Amino acid sequence: MDRKVYGKKLVYFDNAATIQRPQSVLDLWNKLARDSNANIHRAVHRMADEATEAYEQARLYVKDFINASSREEIVFTSGATASVNLVAYSFGEKFVGEGDEIIVTECEHHSDIIPWQLLCERKNAVLKVLSVDDSGHLKLDELESLITPKTRLLAVTHISNVLGLVNPVKKIVEICHSKGVKVLVDGAQGVVHSKVDVQNIGCDFYVFSGHKVYATPGTGVLYGKKEILDEMPPFMGGGEMVGTVKFSGTTYAPLPLKFEAGTQNFTGMATLKPALELASVINDDKELKKSADEIRDFLYSGLQKTEGLTLFGTTGNMDEKISLFSFCIDGVHHEDLALILDKMGIAVRSGQMCAEPLMDRFGVSGMLRVSLAPYNTMEEAAYFMESLKKAVNMLR
Amino acid sequence: MEKEKSLQDIENEIVDEFSIFDDWLDKYEYIIELGKSLKEYPEDRKTDDKLVKGCQSRVWIDFNVEDGKIFFNADSDAIITKGIISLLVRIYSGRTPQEILSSDFSVVEKIGLKENLSPTRANGLVSMIQMIREIAARNI
Ligand SMILES: Cc1ncc(COP(=O)(O)O)c(C=O)c1O
Numbered sequence: 001m002d003r004k005v006y007g008k009k010l011v012y013f014d015n016a017a018t019i020q021r022p023q024s025v026l027d028l029w030n031k032l033a034r035d036s037n038a039n040i041h042r043a044v045h046r047m048a049d050e051a052t053e054a055y056e057q058a059r060l061y062v063k064d065f066i067n068a069s070s071r072e073e074i075v076f077t078s079g080a081t082a083s084v085n086l087v088a089y090s091f092g093e094k095f096v097g098e099g100d101e102i103i104v105t106e107c108e109h110h111s112d113i114i115p116w117q118l119l120c121e122r123k124n125a126v127l128k129v130l131s132v133d134d135s136g137h138l139k140l141d142e143l144e145s146l147i148t149p150k151t152r153l154l155a156v157t158h159i160s161n162v163l164g165l166v167n168p169v170k171k172i173v174e175i176c177h178s179k180g181v182k183v184l185v186d187g188a189q190g191v192v193h194s195k196v197d198v199q200n201i202g203c204d205f206y207v208f209s210g211h212k213v214y215a216t217p218g219t220g221v222l223y224g225k226k227e228i229l230d231e232m233p234p235f236m237g238g239g240e241m242v243g244t245v246k247f248s249g250t251t252y253a254p255l256p257l258k259f260e261a262g263t264q265n266f267t268g269m270a271t272l273k274p275a276l277e278l279a280s281v282i283n284d285d286k287e288l289k290k291s292a293d294e295i296r297d298f299l300y301s302g303l304q305k306t307e308g309l310t311l312f313g314t315t316g317n318m319d320e321k322i323s324l325f326s327f328c329i330d331g332v333h334h335e336d337l338a339l340i341l342d343k344m345g346i347a348v349r350s351g352q353m354c355a356e357p358l359m360d361r362f363g364v365s366g367m368l369r370v371s372l373a374p375y376n377t378m379e380e381a382a383y384f385m386e387s388l389k390k391a392v393n394m395l396r
Numbered sequence: 397m398e399k400e401k402s403l404q405d406i407e408n409e410i411v412d413e414f415s416i417f418d419d420w421l422d423k424y425e426y427i428i429e430l431g432k433s434l435k436e437y438p439e440d441r442k443t444d445d446k447l448v449k450g451c452q453s454r455v456w457i458d459f460n461v462e463d464g465k466i467f468f469n470a471d472s473d474a475i476i477t478k479g480i481i482s483l484l485v486r487i488y489s490g491r492t493p494q495e496i497l498s499s500d501f502s503v504v505e506k507i508g509l510k511e512n513l514s515p516t517r518a519n520g521l522v523s524m525i526q527m528i529r530e531i532a533a534r535n536i
Pocket of ligand 1: 159186
């Protein structure tokens with residue numbers, strides 16, 4: 001990407017919201033839309049075969065990428081939000097009853113809070129919250145006492161989109177499983193910034209969005225353990241998710257199609273393959289990791305040294321911090337800062353970042369967030385720090 | 397005594413002031429200055445009924461009516477928003493409801509702010525204008 005805004009070269013530091021896509025993804029997207037626009041899984045003609053092939057290839061790639069046991073465990077959705085809603089509805093329908101409990105954490109994105117609230121309203125269940133400490137770490141020592149025999153599921157983000165801290169999801173799964181509680185991990189950020197192995201984590205569900213990990217918008221994944229997905233009723237009814245349909249009753253297609261009713265975003269879904277191929281190359285590139293870590297550390301220490309700046313999500317162990325920083329500056333409104341930075345050619349995020357409970361936790365109305373991707377450079381980071389100082393001086 | 401400036405005169409004045417800036421940052425620097433010099437707004441008037449809905453930042457608009465004219469006072473926790481609202485106060489304060497309602501509020505576009513405020517902020521601006529119009533309509 002190389003574009004200008006207001007006559008300045010754009011510095012894109014809002015990657016946690018959505019990431020820029022590589023040529024390989026754009027090419028495949030274009031090619032499928034142009035040459036293979038036929039409805040998947042249905043017709044027997046050549047074009048439909050190509051579209052189906054690309055779609056199913058992507059599924060296999062996702063399976064390997066997150067190390068799922070079988071392709072049946074990979075359900076395609078329109079995004080992380082859709083995946084959470086699917087589980088909240090369908091798992092909830094089957095396994096959650098009156099008086100049961102669901103636990104979410106204080107650092108969840110609204111997408112991993114509201115579907116559970118809706119479930120609890122529907123079933124008269126209880127929503128409980130695992131809080132974070134002042135540095136942004138989950139209070140793991142409180143988890144065991146939060147869980148009761150009525151707790152059915154815990155939903156936790158792998159990496160918070162505000163704090164940029166990697167949560168100890170494997171540990172959380174161990175604690176939960178020892179008490180018979182299922183775990184959903186929101187991997188919207190996690191899949192971008194860490195090597196995900198769902199079998200190693202041990203979680204029952206793992207969800208993410210394609211558009212944050214180089215694929216096209218409107219694509220998403222729900223990983224679920226086969227034995228649980230098998231037990232769950234369909235979420236939506238429609239074409240493609242059925243075995244036989246009679247007015248006297250319908251049987252459903254086997255996994256994963258049971259959860260993929262209706263015509264899917266097949267041109268988009270297929271781009272998960274080149275997208276994750278890129279993510280995989282990036283994951284394995286030690287040089288790149290080294291320079292990305294340097295940029296992260298430069299920003300982390302630069303921001304901490306900035307007068308009047310409060311950083312949220314701090315740690316002494318940089319292995320658990322990604323290149324994402326949310327902060328407030330005394331006497332300066334985050335929205336003013338974002339606006340001035342925009343005029344300086346820097347795209348950042350400001351506001352509540354879909355995590356209002358977390359804003360309340362820290363007693364702020366919003367924050368400013370910078371989130372980097374592997375294509376961002378040290379030069380850009382330095383320009384950002386310099387611009388931030390200038391902007392603050394203008395606004396104070 | 398100098399003839400009182402009409403609403404239109406002030407609008408033109410503001411458009412002139414802004415026409416000298418060709419750089420976006422300079423323009424915003426000026427708005428920030430305006431924001432900083434907006435009249436003191438009493439803390440106890442920051443009540444929910446004066447809060448403009450639909451803004452990312454919080455904006456309060458207060459008013460009183462004297463001799464059939466409406467006088468506005470406003471504040472915001474964001475300084476750029478405050479600068480913009482100070483322009484609205486300058487134009488619309490001390491006018492009759494009829495004058496306010498007959499204005500087309502195009503000044504914001506003329507100084508090139510509308511499309512250059514972030515989309516959420518642009519909505520905020522629309523909401524501010526809406527509130528000023530409503531106050532005028534209620535006080536005819
Ligand atoms: C941690 C987290 N969870 C969930 C979501 C929701 O993703 P989407 O809007 O793509 O469904 C996001 C995106 O902002 C996120 O950062």
